[in-house]
Amino acid sequence: MPAFERVKSGIPSLDKVLDNMRLGDNVVIQVTCLNDFKRIVRPFVQQSIEDKRNIIYIRFSTHEPLLEYTEGLKIYQLNANSGFEAFTVEVHNIIKNEGAEAFYVFDSLSDLQVAWSTDLMMGNFFCVTCPYLFELDTVALFPVLRGHHDFATIARIQETTQLFIDVHSDDKDIFVHPIKVWNRYLPDMYLPYRLNDDNRLESLTNSVDLADYYNLIHNEQMKHAEQNIDSYDRFFREAKESYYRGEITDWTLNKITRSMMTHDHKMADLIRKEFSPEDYFYIKERMIGTGTIGGKACGMLLARKMVANYLPQYVKYLEPQDSYYIGTDIFYSYIVENKLWKLRILQRSNEYYFEKAEELKNAILNGKFSESIRAQFRRMLNYFGQIPIIVRSSSFLEDGFGNAFAGKYESVFCVNACSPEERLLQFENAVRRVYASTMDKSALEYRRQRGLDKMDEQMAILVQRVSGTKFDKYYMPCAAGVGFSYSVYRWSDELSADAGLLRLVAGLGTKAVDRTGIDYPRLVNLDNPESTTLIRARDKHRFSQRKVDVIDLQKNEMRDVSVNDLIRELPDWYLRLICEHDYDTERMFFERGQRREVLFVSCDGIVKKKELMKMMKDILSTLEEHYGNPVDMEYTINFRKDGAFTVNILQCRPMSVWQSAASQDIPSIEEDKIFFKVNQTFMGNSAKLNIDVVVWIDSKKYHGYAYNQKSSICSIVSKINKYYEGKNKKLMLVSPGRIGTSSPDLGVPVVFSDISNFKILCEYADTEIGFVPELSYGSHMFQDIVETEMFYVAAMDTEQSGTEIFNKEFFKNEVSVLQHIASDAESFADIIKVYEFDVSKSLNLFADFKKRTVICGISS
Numbered sequence: 133m134p135a136f137e138r139v140k141s142g143i144p145s146l147d148k149v150l151d152n153m154r155l156g157d158n159v160v161i162q163v164t165c166l167n168d169f170k171r172i173v174r175p176f177v178q179q180s181i182e183d184k185r186n187i188i189y190i191r192f193s194t195h196e197p198l199l200e201y202t203e204g205l206k207i208y209q210l211n212a213n214s215g216f217e218a219f220t221v222e223v224h225n226i227i228k229n230e231g232a233e234a235f236y237v238f239d240s241l242s243d244l245q246v247a248w249s250t251d252l253m254m255g256n257f258f259c260v261t262c263p264y265l266f267e268l269d270t271v272a273l274f275p276v277l278r279g280h281h282d283f284a285t286i287a288r289i290q291e292t293t294q295l296f297i298d299v300h301s302d303d304k305d306i307f308v309h310p311i312k313v314w315n316r317y318l319p320d321m322y323l324p325y326r327l328n329d330d331n332r333l334e335s336l337t338n339s340v341d342l343a344d345y346y347n348l349i350h351n352e353q354m355k356h357a358e359q360n361i362d363s364y365d366r367f368f369r370e371a372k373e374s375y376y377r378g379e380i381t382d383w384t385l386n387k388i389t390r391s392m393m394t395h396d397h398k399m400a401d402l403i404r405k406e407f408s409p410e411d412y413f414y415i416k417e418r419m420i421g422t423g424t425i426g427g428k429a430c431g432m433l434l435a436r437k438m439v440a441n442y443l444p445q446y447v448k449y450l451e452p453q454d455s456y457y458i459g460t461d462i463f464y465s466y467i468v469e470n471k472l473w474k475l476r477i478l479q480r481s482n483e484y485y486f487e488k489a490e491e492l493k494n495a496i497l498n499g500k501f502s503e504s505i506r507a508q509f510r511r512m513l514n515y516f517g518q519i520p521i522i523v524r525s526s527s528f529l530e531d532g533f534g535n536a537f538a539g540k541y542e543s544v545f546c547v548n549a550c551s552p553e554e555r556l557l558q559f560e561n562a563v564r565r566v567y568a569s570t571m572d573k574s575a576l577e578y579r580r581q582r583g584l585d586k587m588d589e590q591m592a593i594l595v596q597r598v599s600g601t602k603f604d605k606y607y608m609p610c611a612a613g614v615g616f617s618y619s620v621y622r623w624s625d626e627l628s629a630d631a632g633l634l635r636l637v638a639g640l641g642t643k644a645v646d647r648t649g650i651d652y653p654r655l656v657n658l659d660n661p662e663s664t665t666l667i668r669a670r671d672k673h674r675f676s677q678r679k680v681d682v683i684d685l686q687k688n689e690m691r692d693v694s695v696n697d698l699i700r701e702l703p704d705w706y707l708r709l710i711c712e713h714d715y716d717t718e719r720m721f722f723e724r725g726q727r728r729e730v731l732f733v734s735c736d737g738i739v740k741k742k743e744l745m746k747m748m749k750d751i752l753s754t755l756e757e758h759y760g761n762p763v764d765m766e767y768t769i770n771f772r773k774d775g776a777f778t779v780n781i782l783q784c785r786p787m788s789v790w791q792s793a794a795s796q797d798i799p800s801i802e803e804d805k806i807f808f809k810v811n812q813t814f815m816g817n818s819a820k821l822n823i824d825v826v827v828w829i830d831s832k833k834y835h836g837y838a839y840n841q842k843s844s845i846c847s848i849v850s851k852i853n854k855y856y857e858g859k860n861k862k863l864m865l866v867s868p869g870r871i872g873t874s875s876p877d878l879g880v881p882v883v884f885s886d887i888s889n890f891k892i893l894c895e896y897a898d899t900e901i902g903f904v905p906e907l908s909y910g911s912h913m914f915q916d917i918v919e920t921e922m923f924y925v926a927a928m929d930t931e932q933s934g935t936e937i938f939n940k941e942f943f944k945n946e947v948s949v950l951q952h953i954a955s956d957a958e959s960f961a962d963i964i965k966v967y968e969f970d971v972s973k974s975l976n977l978f979a980d981f982k983k984r985t986v987i988c989g990i991s992s
Contacts, residue, residue, distance in 0.1 A: 136315065139235075139271055140183065142175030145333040146308070149325065150295065151316045155233060155269040158262045159295040162276050162286070164352060166240060168299045168306055169275040170198060173237055175331060176273060177205060186234045190223065193239035194246075198275070212247035215395075215588035216464060219247075220257055224477055227264055236265070236272035241289075242280045249391035250364040250422040251285035252461045260473040262292045278352065282362045300348050307345050308333060364391070364422050368413075375409045388412050392419075392459075394430045395528065402759065403430065406437045415457065420508045423460030426526030426592030428783055435765060435784035438758050439751055446747050451599055451770075451780040456512045460528060460590035462505060463567060470499035479571070485585065486576060493571035497564050506556065512595065513555050518548045520598040520607055520683045523562035525569065528590045529579075540578050541591070542569035545598065545690040547607075547683050567591055577885035581920070598640075598683065599768040599780040604701050606693070607683040609768035609780075610709065611738050612641030613653060615748060616764045616787060617756035631659035632752040636735045638710040639680035640690070641766055641782070651677045652906070654735045658749040661739045673714040677733040695733050705773045709737035738769065744777060755784060762787040798978045798987050806989035807975070808894070808927050809937040813905070814986045816923030816979065821891060823975040823988070824861040827852055828943055828965040829880060831868035831898035837963060842876035848964055850886040851954045857889050864892035864977075864988075869903030871895055879903065884916040892977060893922055894988075896938060897929040904928075923977065925986060943967050 138152035153159065163169045180187040181204035189199050192210040201207060208226055212219050227234070244254040258274070265272045276289065278298075290296045296312040309324040324345050325333040336342050371388065374380045389400050389407075392415065415425065415433070433453070440447050467476055472495050479488040501509070525541030544562035548555050569575060570591055579585045600609045619633035634656040637643040644653050652675040657663055666672045679692040699707065714730040721728040739745065748767075755763045766783040827849065834845065849865070856863055865871065869879030871893055879895070887893070895905035905926035917924055927938040948965040950957050957964070969975040979986040 140179045141172075142177075142179030143172065143331050143333070145331070146172070149308075149318070149321060149333055150310060150313055151318055151321070153271055153295070154315075155271060156266045157271050157294040157314075158265055158292075159271070159273045159297065160241075160258075160276055160289055160293045161273065161297045161299055162278050163299045164278050164301060166195060166198065166275060166277075168301050169240075171306060171327065171331070172299070172308075173198060173273055173275075176235075177202075177237060180235045181205065186230060188226070188230060188234055188236050190226070190236060190238045192219070193243035195240060195243060198239065199237060212244055215590075216248055216253050216257065217588045217590070218586070219244075220260060221477060221480060223257075223261055224264060227261075227268065227270070232268045232270070234268070234270050236270060238272065238274045240275045240277060242275075242277040245281060245363055249367075249387070250461055251281045251362045252422055252465060254281070255285040255288045256461075256464055256468045258289050259292050259468055264474075266294070280363060285362070300345070300352065302348055305344065305348075307336075307348070362422065368416055371409075372413055375413075380409055385409065385412070392416065392424055394424060394427065396427070396430075399427070399430055399434070402434055406434060406441055406758075411437065418455065419457045419459055420512060421459040421462035421465070421505065423462065423464075423590065424528065424592060425457040426460060426528060426590075426594065427530035427785070428524060428526035429455070429457050429592065429594040430526075431784045432594070432781060435755055435763075435781050438755055439781070442754050442758065443750060446751065446779075449747060449777065449779055451768075451778045454515075454597060456515075456595040457526070458563065458593035458595065460592045462593075463591040465505075466499055466501065466567065467496075469502060470495070472496065472499065480586070485580070486573065489571040489573070489576055493568045496568040496571070499564065501560060501563075506560070509559060510552075510556060513548075513552065513559060516548065516597060520548055520600070521546050521559075522596050522598055523559065523566055524594040524596060525566045526592040526594040527570070528588060528592075529584060540569075540572065540575040542566050542572075545683060547685065547688045547690065549685045549688040563593055566593055574883050574885040577888050578916075581888055596782065599770060599778075599782070600640075600683070601706075601770050602685075603703070603706070605684060605686045606698070606701060607685055608639040608680070609641070610706060610771045611636055611638055611735055612766075612768040613637055613644040614641065614764055614766050615752050616762070617752040618762035618787065619657065626660075627657045627663065628659045630753075631657060632749055633657050634661075634748060636738065637677055637680075638733050638735060639682050641768065642681045643677060643679070643692075645766070651679055653677060654739065656739055656745070658745060658752070661742075661745045662736075668716060669712070669714045670716040672712065672734055673717065673730075673732040680733070695731075699731055703773070706771070707731065709771060710735050712736050741777070744769070744779075747779070751781075759786055798980050798985065799991055801987065801989045801991055803937070805991075806937050806987060807939055807942045808896075808925065808935070808989075809985070809987045810925055810927055810935050812934040812984050813926040813928060814924060814979065816892075817921055818923055818977075819979050819981065821862055821923060821977040823864050823892065823977060824969055825856060825863045826943065826965075826967045826969070826975065827863065827865045827890075828967065829865075829867045830963055830965070831896070831901060831903050833963040834868060834880065835898075835901045835903075839876060843881065845880060845960060845963060846882045846886055848950075848954055848957050848960050849880065849882055851957070852950075852964075852966060853886055853889050855953045862891040863889060864894060865890045866894045866896060868896055868898050868901075870906050877902070888920065891922060892925070893917065894925040894927060896927040896940075897933075897935075899929050923979075925988075 136154040136156060138154060141147050141153050161169055161172060177187055177199060187205055189205060189207045190210065191197065191207055192212045199205060210219060210222055241254055241258060244257055245251055248254065290312055294314040298309040298311055300307045306327040307324055308327050310322055313321055320335060324336045326336060327333055336345055371380060371384050385404065389403055393403050394400050436453055439450065467473055472492065475488060475492050475495060478484050479492050522543055522545050524543040527541060542565050544565050546558050546562055600607050613634055613636040615632060615634045617632050619629050635644045636654040636656055643651050666675060679694055680698050681690065681692050683690050710733050711731040712734045714732055717730045718728060752765060755765065763784055764787045765781060768780045768782065769777060771777045865887055867880050871879055872882055873879040874881060897904050928935040943965065946967040949968055950961060950964055950966045953966060974991060976991045977986065977988045
């Protein structure tokens with residue numbers, strides 16, 4: 133049947149006025165009450181059944197059914213509260229499965245605004261659903277309630293649909309007024325009509341009838357005079373007014389929490405307990421768009437509120453909170469307005485989940501923001517002026533209980549050392565990059581592995597002022613890092629895991645959360661902050677921070693600067709806080725007749741500030757107590773010359789920890805059948821593991837491989853990881869140096885998605901070359917290891933370091949199956965070996981957590 137073929141509406145006079153409905157038409161009928169819509173839709177359904185059409189009712193609302201079941205009518209029951217994306221995808225799939233020339237009746241669009249809180253998202257649903265219906269030559273009828281939505285949303289709907297009809301009624305009359313009829317015209321088409329009791333339309337052509345009609349419209353407009361703002365903004369204004377009258381209800385506060393803060397029930401309960409109505413109102417004033425502010429923003433605000441509520445003595449040391457929030461609705465509107473919804477739906481399918489991700493990512497990076505949103509961006513940027521800001525992901529699911537998403541999405545610095553127009557362009561690019569990072573392979577793998585790939589994952593944005601101090605051309609915090617309320621990493625049995633631990637660096641905190649090359653942050657156990665395993669100055673220097681991340685105001689960029697270069701730019705009072713002398717090296721130069729000052733970054737002066745360390749310990753302990761779960765917290769610390777300091781809480785989230793496992797009595801294994809025996813330097817929550825597959829990376833062959841091609845080794849590891857996915861095998865990766873480092877000279881620079889199916893990670897040392905394991909407790913890679921319950925072992929090169937046995941020749945008689953897994957990996961056969969084990973030759977790992985010993989070998 134050709135497109136635009138005439139379709140009977142069941143009301144002959146309406147067919148005459150509209151020159152018939154046509155295949156492809158979406159028909160939006162704006163009504164004051166849904167009974168008026170029934171007057172039109174029921175004859176349509178009856179006619180469609182008589183004409184043997186495939187007629188479908190999409191039921192999702194709480195209002196009374198528009199249609200009752202009758203033979204020939206198909207009804208789908210959906211849940212709009214599942215969220216915009218899940219609901220829209222479900223409708224899309226129904227339309228796809230029902231095929232061409234199906235006829236539809238939808239429940240009231242206005243109830244989508246009730247479910248999703250905003251007019252914007254209701255409009256987005258229609259703008260992505262209507263064109264798909266049009267493509268399949270369907271006919272679909274939608275009611276929308278008059279006066280419930282802002283003019284901009286109704287205008288979007290009217291622009292998108294093929295037919296838009298106004299229906300007005302009072303006690304005695306119903307009037308029908310076509311507003312838009314696409315692709316056809318008749319002389320009397322746009323006149324108002326009276327719908328008589330026998331369902332005949334009678335045009336209003338005299339002033340008496342028209343006066344009745346326009347008086348009715350005028351009275352309705354008087355009732356709905358607030359349509360110049362979004363319904364959610366009207367709701368918020370009414371909530372504020374009721375609060376100041378002392379009449380705000382729990383229902384209102386629960387709706388605010390659910391619609392603006394989070395859908396995570398645990399987080400929502402905490403927020404409701406800690407927040408006052410004024411807190412919600414302040415956040416709303418600093419929002420761009422609507423929707424939720426996302427997990428990261430919620431965690432930051434909740435942590436600050438808990439400190440204010442339970443540790444008021446420390447509030448004077450906290451920096452004021454002046455962040456902005458770009459709501460999740462803006463993310464979806466960006467996708468819809470840039471015509472990317474079909475591609476997003478395709479990418480969500482199992483078939484194209486990874487395949488279409490790069491295409492969608494590139495499309496997001498090249499999209500445009502609406503002028504109304506750009507105007508709000510400008511107002512926000514005027515507030516910050518030339519102070520640097522950071523644009524951070526704050527997704528729906530991020531930083532919730534059980535799903536940290538550590539390092540999965542981007543954060544982008546905007547230096548702002550440029551003109552207002554350039555600042556806007558840089559900011560827009562930063563937001564695009566965060567949006568596009570939802571399509572990064574690591575993020576997609578993380579969501580799929582945790583069963584989140586089909587869940588609503590909207591991206592909000594947290595815009596924070598970079599907390600820092602200006603040192604000539606450089607801007608940076610005096611110190612930053614990440615703190616943990618609970619730490620399984622202890623270098624002495626005298627230290628308490630419950631006291632908490634800080635990962636502390638000079639400059640921007642990126643060096644504290646990324647597994648960087650030559651940099652070692654200061655680890656501070658808050659039970660005894662000055663405790664360290666490093667005694668000699670040369671060892672402290674070796675395992676210190678070599679580069680500092682800074683914002684370069686002259687170059688208008690964030691970059692790292694070597695400590696040696698940066699020291700020359702810094703005042704003495706600050707150097708005393710972050711630097712120590714390497715007296716061993718200074719003495720060596722002195723003995724050679726040279727006087728040379730050798731400094732390295734240890735943050736020792738900061739660690740010695742007892743009041744500050746106590747404050748950090750108290751904050752972490754209090755957050756854990758009131759979260760009911762261990763937490764990690766990103767922070768900055770800034771100082772003044774006179775010693776005054778401020779702390780800024782940038783982020784806080786529930787922390788995954790290894791649960792205690794029952795110790796395993798280690799069986800007696802002959803030494804020649806032991807692969808490794810390690811004391812202290814391991815972590816995990818499994819006391820016994822049967823290992824099916826070992827992936828061995830040879831340190832010397834890897835070191836000798838061309839530097840610029842080392843990343844190709846990661847792709848082979850990724851192929852191995854993919855090959856064993858879903859095969860119920862326990863894999864162990866044995867790799868030199870640091871797994872996941874950013875520097876190929878220090879280890880294999882895989883990302884987590886390359887090793888997501890491994891159960892055991894074993895880093896081993898080869899000090900001849902320079903490979904040294906380093907757990908990087910608190911890094912994003914570490915968070916992934918803990919969340920996926922991997923077992924971690926660091927095999928050092930000396931017994932003094934805790935490793936009794938590490939047999940590099942253990943697998944010399946085994947046959948590698950790499951070629952069977954990756955036929956294109958022939959050139960890597962000397963570097964990467966893959967060994968499989970079965971019951972005939974059982975490779976096992978045993979961990980005795982009491983004695984702090986782990987052993988791996990062939991046991992009988």
